[in-house]
Amino acid sequence: VATYSGLAYAYCRANRVSEALQLLTDMKAAGLQPNVVTYNMVIDGCGKAGEMDTALELVEKMRGEGTEPSVVTYNILMAGFGKAGRMTDAERLFDQMEQAKCAPNTVTHNSYIHGLCKFASLEAAFAHMEQARQKDFVPDAVTYTIFLDALSKAGKMDTAFQMFQEMRKGSHVPNVFTYNVLITGFSKAGKLEEACKLFQDMEKAGCAQNQITYNITAGALVKAGKIDLAMEMFEDMKRKGCSPNTVTYNTLIDGLGKEDRVDKALLLFQEMWKTGCAPDTVTYNALIHGLSRAGQVKKALQVFAGMKQQGCSPDVITYNCLINGLGKVGDLTEAYRLLGEMKRKGFTPDAFTYSAIISSIGTRGNADEAYGYYEEMKARGGVPDVFVYAALVNKLAKAGDLDRAHEVFQEMKSNGCEPT
RNA sequence: CAACCUACCUUUGAAGA
Numbered sequence: 001v002a003t004y005s006g007l008a009y010a011y012c013r014a015n016r017v018s019e020a021l022q023l024l025t026d027m028k029a030a031g032l033q034p035n036v037v038t039y040n041m042v043i044d045g046c047g048k049a050g051e052m053d054t055a056l057e058l059v060e061k062m063r064g065e066g067t068e069p070s071v072v073t074y075n076i077l078m079a080g081f082g083k084a085g086r087m088t089d090a091e092r093l094f095d096q097m098e099q100a101k102c103a104p105n106t107v108t109h110n111s112y113i114h115g116l117c118k119f120a121s122l123e124a125a126f127a128h129m130e131q132a133r134q135k136d137f138v139p140d141a142v143t144y145t146i147f148l149d150a151l152s153k154a155g156k157m158d159t160a161f162q163m164f165q166e167m168r169k170g171s172h173v174p175n176v177f178t179y180n181v182l183i184t185g186f187s188k189a190g191k192l193e194e195a196c197k198l199f200q201d202m203e204k205a206g207c208a209q210n211q212i213t214y215n216i217t218a219g220a221l222v223k224a225g226k227i228d229l230a231m232e233m234f235e236d237m238k239r240k241g242c243s244p245n246t247v248t249y250n251t252l253i254d255g256l257g258k259e260d261r262v263d264k265a266l267l268l269f270q271e272m273w274k275t276g277c278a279p280d281t282v283t284y285n286a287l288i289h290g291l292s293r294a295g296q297v298k299k300a301l302q303v304f305a306g307m308k309q310q311g312c313s314p315d316v317i318t319y320n321c322l323i324n325g326l327g328k329v330g331d332l333t334e335a336y337r338l339l340g341e342m343k344r345k346g347f348t349p350d351a352f353t354y355s356a357i358i359s360s361i362g363t364r365g366n367a368d369e370a371y372g373y374y375e376e377m378k379a380r381g382g383v384p385d386v387f388v389y390a391a392l393v394n395k396l397a398k399a400g401d402l403d404r405a406h407e408v409f410q411e412m413k414s415n416g417c418e419p420t
Numbered sequence: 421c422a423a424c425c426u427a428c429c430u431u432u433g434a435a436g437a
Contacts, residue, residue: 005423012424040424047425075425082426110426145427152428180428215429222430250430257431285431292432320432352432359434391434420435 001027005038012045017054020045036062036070043073047080055080068100075107082115090115104132110142117150125150141167145178152185157194160185176202176210183213187220195220211237215247222255230255244275250282257290265290279310285317292325300325301334316342320352327360335360348380355387358395367399374408386417 004027011020020042027034039062046055055077059069074097081090090112097104109132116125125147129139144167151160164182167174179202186195199217202209209217214237221230234252237244249272256265269287272279284307291300300322307314319342326335339357342349349357354377358370374392377384384392389412396405412419 002423009424037424042424044425070424072425077425079426105425107426112426114427142427147427149427175427177428182428184429210428212429217429219430245429247430252430254431280430282431287431289432315431317432322432324432350432355433385433387433387435389434394435 001032001035001038004032004034005041008038008045009041012041012048015045015049017042017045017049017051021054033065034062034067036067036073039067040070040072040076044076047076047083050084052077052080052084052086069102071097071102071105071108074102074104075111078108078111078115082111082118085115085119087115087119104137106137106140106142109137110140110146113143114146117146122147122150122154139172141172141175141178144172145175145181148178148185149181152181152188155185155189157185157189157191161194174205174207176207176213179207180210180212180216183216183220187216187223190224192220192224192226209240209242211242211245211248214242215245215251218248218255219251222251222258225259227252227255227259227261244277246272246277246280246283249277249279250286253283253290254286257286257293260294262287262290262294262296279312281307281312281315281318284312284314285321288318288325289321292321292328295325295329297322297325297329297331297334316347316350316353319347320350320356323353323360324356327356330360332360332362348382349377350382351377351385351388354382354384355391358388358391361395367396367401367404370395371404371408384412384415384417386412386420389417390420 004023008020008023011023024034024042039058043055043058046058059073059077062069074093078090078093081087081093094104113125113128116128129143144163148160148163151163160182164174179198183195183198186198195217199209199213202213214233218230218233221227221233230252234244234248249268253265253268256262256268265287269279269283272283284303288300288303291303304314304318304322319338323335323338326338335357339349339353354373357373361370370392374384374388377388389408393405393409396408
């Protein structure tokens with residue numbers, strides 16, 4: 001049983017859920033009965049793959065075989081519902097647990113709180129915490145980190161930092177996750193000083209920075225336009241024995257592209273292969289974006305071709321970057337070709353795509369064409385946003401079609417888009 | 421006796437000034 005369980009776990013970690021499911025069948029065929037732990041590992045694999053329905057079926061199957069779910073089983077479901085935004089189902093789990101006489105633990109509450117932060121509100125999450133506290137829930141470092149993350153993502157860094165202080169006043173020791181969350185928050189809020197200060201504080205606190213800490217901090221430097229410092233951080237990271245990963249490279253390639261240093265970005269891209277960091281869709285997108293904004297559309301298309309050749313799938317963002325770049329240099333033929341290609345491949349052009357297309361249409365006399373794309377977008381179920389409206393109004397106005405421009409402008413407002 | 425569950429990082433935008 002242990003052997004099978006281990007293998008099932010490995011499959012799940014590798015995102016190969018179907019093989020793990022097959023393994024359960026094989027086990028039974030071999031006369032072995034999977035236990036809760038085996039099931040939990042596979043159920044978790046399903047949950048992480050977003051297959052909550054399969055996960056639920058497995059729980060039923062397990063029950064049918066006379067094995068009752070454990071707290072961990074419920075926790076797995078709680079986390080899965082939380083990630084999928086199925087908060088009603090998550091709430092119902094507490095009732096089911098009560099019926100099964102299975103007491104929720106810290107992990108159960110933390111997972112639920114995380115879901116609430118993401119899909120309901122911070123207030124709802126706080127309320128749950130207070131309520132659970134009346135029973136026997138004691139918030140831990142993870143609980144704090146979840147709240148700190150939510151506050152950081154909402155840009156409420158003052159509150160976050162206050163909570164961080166409270167946390168330390170209590171007996172909770174901030175860990176790498178805690179610091180990482182806060183550094184991200186400060187970086188997003190444009191507070192580079194504070195972000196860097198926390199990075200340094202970690203050492204004093206005896207909390208070792210990890211790969212993610214470096215990635216976040218390098219990203220913070222990139223965002224602040226300090227690409228050279230970000231590159232230094234990259235060297236520092238390696239010196240300290242912390243290996244860069246694909247995200248590290250992606251961050252830097254993006255930063256270099258935005259500072260108009262695509263040449264250096266290309267060098268890093270080459271380096272990735274040597275270091276065993278496989279470029280992914282994000283890598284290619286960042287690179288293609290950098291090349292496009294530098295006006296090097298030819299090169300961008302070459303990279304795009306290479307991407308496909310490597311078996312890395314383009315996504316909507318890839319196409320958007322290319323279409324945008326092509327539009328800017330006036331290569332409409334190629335831009336339209338790519339628009340067609342993306343549709344053919346089953347991608348849904350979004351507001352980014354249409355705003356790029358509409359803006360790229362020549363200035364003279366093509367108001368109808370621009371308007372046509374706007375209608376196409378709506379017909380395909382797309383929701384135009386400010387950028388699409390702005391591009392369209394602009395185009396119509398420049399073509400002298402003031403009546404229609406005004407009409408679209410009104411439509412925009414009635415669709416809840418405020419002019420900027 | 422052990423194996424399973426919760427929190428953190430990267431990519432796409434028009435005009436104008």
